[in-house]
Amino acid sequence: MTAKLIVLYKKPADTKAFDDHYFNIHVPLAEKMPGLIKSSYSRITGSPMGQPGFYLMAELTFDSQEALQQALASPEGRAAGKDVMGFAGDLVHMMFADVVDTPAGISG
């Protein structure tokens, strides 16, 4: 069962400055983490229920929770963590997750 680090960001005051740092500095740092097998980034565009929401979501996939924890504890993981706390410490919400093997036909 693969494991994910899910990182949600609330909307920053300066979206351009956030995007510049995020995609040019932070993503390359985060993607150096050992054991990373897949990454995906989603820009939140709205909510059908009008709820206060998030701005951006990153998902970093590893072979297992152990591999995820090892990645976060590595020098590369600590550098990425330090970076994110510096530019988005008040916006970031991180979660660990297990990817479910879905019971239905469509999955991926």
Next chain:
Amino acid sequence: MTAKLIVLYKKPADTKAFDDHYFNIHVPLAEKMPGLIKSSYSRITGSPMGQPGFYLMAELTFDSQEALQQALASPEGRAAGKDVMGFAGDLVHMMFADVVDTPAGISG
């Protein structure tokens, strides 16, 4: 650019009853939506920052925001929406998102 419906659920009082309904009733309903090209379900296991978090996340991927909106407006989408509001209306947080073509090498 593909589009995602991201559905976050807060932790239910009765996780077993939630899981039973979710995976046996709701997921099969939701996966009948026309235009769905991929689905993924993640169980949230914790947070490195000890923040109050979520219990489960579903991601339903479509070819475009237009295809996503058409799916939600379809009879199958309305049935899935009615079901979710019935068993988890107070827990659910839905978001629309555009999947970013990542600048770095690792992606998927």
